[in-house]
Amino acid sequence: MSKDDKKKIYKPRPISGYPEWLPELRRTEQLMLDKIRSVYESYGYCNIETPAVEELEVIAAKGEDVDKEIYVLERLQADPDDKKEARLALHFDQTVPFARYVAMNFNELIFPFKRYQMQKVWRGERPQMGRMREFYQCDIDVINVDALPLSFDAEVAAICYEALEALNIGRVQLRISNRKILSGLLESMDIQDPAPVTRIIDKMEKIGEDEVRKLLSEEGLQDSQVSDIIALAQCKDLSKLKAANETMREGIEELSFVMEQLSHLPDDAAIADLSIVRGLDYYTGTVYETQLLDVPEFTGSVCSGGRYDDLAGSYINKKLPGVGISIGFSRLFDVLSQLGNIQPSAKSPAHVLMVLPSEDKRKLASDTARAIRSRGYNVELYHAPQKIKKQMAYAEKKGIPFVWFPPFEDGGVHEVKCMETGTQTGADPDSWTPEQK
Amino acid sequence: MSKDDKKKIYKPRPISGYPEWLPELRRTEQLMLDKIRSVYESYGYCNIETPAVEELEVIAAKGEDVDKEIYVLERLQADPDDKKEARLALHFDQTVPFARYVAMNFNELIFPFKRYQMQKVWRGERPQMGRMREFYQCDIDVINVDALPLSFDAEVAAICYEALEALNIGRVQLRISNRKILSGLLESMDIQDPAPVTRIIDKMEKIGEDEVRKLLSEEGLQDSQVSDIIALAQCKDLSKLKAANETMREGIEELSFVMEQLSHLPDDAAIADLSIVRGLDYYTGTVYETQLLDVPEFTGSVCSGGRYDDLAGSYINKKLPGVGISIGFSRLFDVLSQLGNIQPSAKSPAHVLMVLPSEDKRKLASDTARAIRSRGYNVELYHAPQKIKKQMAYAEKKGIPFVWFPPFEDGGVHEVKCMETGTQTGADPDSWTPEQK
Incomplete structure (x- = not known):
């Protein structure tokens, strides 16, 4: 082609929310993902990979308030035959595909089914919000039929701790609670709808005790109730908690067992923190969040999860309780590389x-x-x-x-x-x- | 949840064209992908990973007849602000994203830029056609500014051979040609538009010599021309070819050099095969196809590619010639596992x-x-x-x-x-x- 040729050039721009790295940073990302995979496999968890796409009906069957975040696919040159086919959408998490996969392959899987999944997910956020619209999640879950031993609540926590430790990103702290403790207390107070209270407690670290106190009062709680709830959320020593009822006693016992199973971890690696409740109604027992102690700029939880009663009830008539944690990998990588806490690798894998x-x-x-x-x-x-x-x-x-x-x-x-x-x-x-x- | 609860269950179905494996087969897939990656890296090629999504305008700028196969994304709950944003589409190959990536990061890359890319791509095929709509490609390319040494045409072939060999799927045969040879011959015959002839020759293995002879005659070629073209396509010994002009001489020289550079490979691993032309007009010199000699059921080429003059001219005013090959991994995996040529791994990675x-x-x-x-x-x-x-x-x-x-x-x-x-x-x-x- 001669230099005089007039070529029509379209100058491409980055698309907001879709991260992409230079080779030297991509290599760092690859090596970090390798480490997470290697830790997950060292505990015998198998990998599954589901298509990027699910039937929209599958996503809808699972319910929950996710409609706004879904990308649906359309063939650019659609034809009338397309109408016969179910609408397809990109998955927005790995839980729906996991549940659908288990339902479809129920007879082929061995339970307890221990699986990890490390794929990209897509959220149709409006670009203005500066959020990621394509990102990696590194999920690990174990499910079983009818009942699942509590020891797994400790195992998945230990695995995620080890995976994050392997990334060499400073001190990691798992904060663990059990939703039965707060639920039990609220039950004992005859509070009918625990959801608003739970949501307020969830914000404690962000908005502070005074604001929480104010919001709880606005919910119509008495001062003594507010004080008891806040005292619970701030309690750092499980042995000092008094169970107000059976639910609460169960929660304390479960959490104590999980913490004991994690006693081999370094000091401060895993703490019981009753202010952790997680927003999702989905969780029924153990709940986890994770902080990077050496990276105060990283707000929110690096990896979160919990115990749930029923994974795939929308797709199969089986009770499949489970426990799982997800590392929000791309956000972690994005923030840490911007802060300079992650170093680019060489530009070539060659030795x-x-x-x-x-x-x-x-x-x-x-x-x-x-x-x-x-x-x-x-x-x-x-x-x-x-x-x-x-x-x-x-x-x-x-x-x-x-x-x-x-x-x-x-x-x-x-x-x-x-x-x-x-x-x-x-x-x-x-x-x-x-x-x- | 009590067993008496009437749950609304949506029974999920497989989506045609979107392959998904049980854990034991997924592990085999993972280990095969690891091997390909490891061979690609052993030659110092770096990895890049681009988002699943490109601006539709980027895809359109590259041109070519691909409109029908593109999936565009729509937010399920679109709002008026969406209109401000460019339309997004899933990539249908890795060449367009690679070209766009190089144009955007031109000043940060080191040339010759050697990269591999192993991602899923999506084609909005009609499901009735039984084709894959989501699949892995394992691409390896090297590009340079203005000119690229011919030794790379041999290097990428050797790399792909080694990668396929590592998969333990029987004997692999690279079939290599150089488009200048046939183009040169057609030029010397004063054939104005070589495209129809090229397309007919491309079908030789499928339709046989007689049918090719018939089709070429129908294109208006004289009998002697038809015979010369067929003789060329069937020639197995480069040293016996006579160059009809400079273009043809160049093609023979280039192909001879590439074959010589591959002489370290086992017998039959790489052969010169002048019937290989590849459909795409994109290629300008060396072209490759690959056969599995021990799997006659596998029709078509496992991995294909060639040399091109200009990777990213649609996005940047630079001349970037390159050479590359792509392993169509998912189809290979799908066919071989159905034939029983690929064994499932254990259901757990545990030792x-x-x-x-x-x-x-x-x-x-x-x-x-x-x-x-x-x-x-x-x-x-x-x-x-x-x-x-x-x-x-x-x-x-x-x-x-x-x-x-x-x-x-x-x-x-x-x-x-x-x-x-x-x-x-x-x-x-x-x-x-x-x-x-």
């Missing part, structure tokens, strides 16, 4: 850049690269017999840690240069390993 | 099932599991102190290869049973490794 000394040494260089690759290292072969200085500069720019010089003359030796130390030594392609630092 | 002898041994079992995990093995802790027989049956059903018995009595020893051989031996959680077979 070694193989120098191409001259065109007639191409076979030698290529064979040498292959020999080193066969031993598990990533080797990029430089593409043209350019000046050595230029080839070195390329390795430098891409952050490739070693540069390999095959013999420039027949009978010469292989040499390898460590870019960080500048040391250059003889090396054998069939036995070389990167030196330890 | 070891940790027996829970009794509730009071939970801490011991849990600590032991953690010790083995810390040494890189995946360990599932059984969830309830049920009969040992039941716990063993669970390991059996999930295909977990080892069952670990922590000491049932104080002062007892750890033992581990290999499920395949039935051997049970004493073991130390801090030093155990799965025995070699």
Whole structure:
């Protein structure tokens, strides 16, 4: 194409809410996702991957107030036959697809069914709101038929703690509660609809005790009730709680068991925090939130979840209680990389850049690269017999840690240069390993 | 929820064209994708991941006849503000997003830019056609500014061969041609529009020589021309080709160079096949297709691609020639698993099932599991102190290869049973490794 050609160029813009990274940051993201996967699998949880798309009816059957956030698909060139088909929509979370998957494959799965799922989800938010519209979630859940042992409430918490720890993002703190405790207390006070109270307590950390006190009074609660509720939410020592009824006693017992099962974690890694209630009505027992103690700028919970009574009742006539946690990965990654708490990787996954000394040494260089690759290292072969200085500069720019010089003359030796130390030594392609630092 | 509750149940159905696997097959898929990624990275290619979504205008700018296959997104509860925003569509391949990405990040990338991309793409096909509407592609491309060394045409072929080899799906054969050879011949015959002839030659394997001869005659070609074209397409020995002009000479030279660079591959792994032309007008030099020699049922090409002159001219005023290949992963996986050529993995990624002898041994079992995990093995802790027989049956059903018995009595020893051989031996959680077979 000659430079004089008038081309029609459409200059693309970033789409708000759809994050995308340069290769060096994408590599960091990939390695972090690998670590989460590896921790999830180390506990024997299997992976499932569902299509990005569900029938709109499936999403609607699950109910809940999500209509506004759903993207539906339309064929650009729709034809009359399309009408016969169910409307399709992008999934907005991984719980609906998980529930639908379990219902469809119920007879093929082994229970308790332990699964993790790490996919993108889509929310049709208005772009003005600055929210993410496409993001990764890393979910881990276990469900069982009819009843699920409480030990799993501790296991999924331990797994998520370990996964976040592996990301090297500073101290992580799991805050755990059990909804039966507050529900029990409210029951004992004869409060008919616990939802408004729960929602107010949920805001405690954000709006402070005085505001909570005010809002609870506005709900018509007596001063002594308000004080009891606030005291409960602020209680840090489970042994000091007095159960007002059976529900509350159950909640305290369950939470105590879960905390005891987590006693192998470092101090402050997991605390009982009765102010945690989670907004969703969905949860019935244990609930989790997670804070990054070293990143005060990160507001909200990195990973949250809880115990639920019935996963898939909308799709199958079985009772499937479960417990699960979800890491909101993309938001975590986005915030931490903006704060500089996450470092970009090298621009190439290569451990070694193989120098191409001259065109007639191409076979030698290529064979040498292959020999080193066969031993598990990533080797990029430089593409043209350019000046050595230029080839070195390329390795430098891409952050490739070693540069390999095959013999420039027949009978010469292989040499390898460590870019960080500048040391250059003889090396054998069939036995070389990167030196330890 | 009591069993008497009348629940409204929506029974979900599979959506045609959207594949989904049971955990054991998903694990196989995951491990295959890991292998492809690992081979791509072993050559120093970096990963990029673009959003599932592009502006419709970006897709339209690239042109080509793809309108019918595009899914556009609509917010289920659209509001007037939506009109201000560009229409969004799911990407139908990874080339358009790659081109758009390069244009947007041109100044941040290092050239030659070597990237791989392994994502799902979506095609809004009519479901009746039985085609996949969501599938993985595993693309690898290298582009450069103004000119790109021909050695990359061999490199990407070698990489794709190695990636497919790693999948253990039988013998793989790359069939390589160079479009300049046929174009040159047609030029020398003064054929003005080579497209119809190219399309006919492309069908040679499917429709046979006689039919090709007939169709070419119908295009108005003389008998001698038809014979020359067919002879070219059937030629298996490049050294016997005579160049009719400069274009053809260039094509023969380029193809010979690429084949020579691939001479390290096993016999029959890569052959020059001048009947390969690829349908897309996009390609300008080297073109590739790939056959599975041991799976005759698999029709069409597993992985295809070629050299192009200009990747991103629709979005940026730079000339960016490149070469790339794409593995059509999901179709490959779908066909091979239906044929039984791909085996499901175990239903759990666990290497070891940790027996829970009794509730009071939970801490011991849990600590032991953690010790083995810390040494890189995946360990599932059984969830309830049920009969040992039941716990063993669970390991059996999930295909977990080892069952670990922590000491049932104080002062007892750890033992581990290999499920395949039935051997049970004493073991130390801090030093155990799965025995070699």
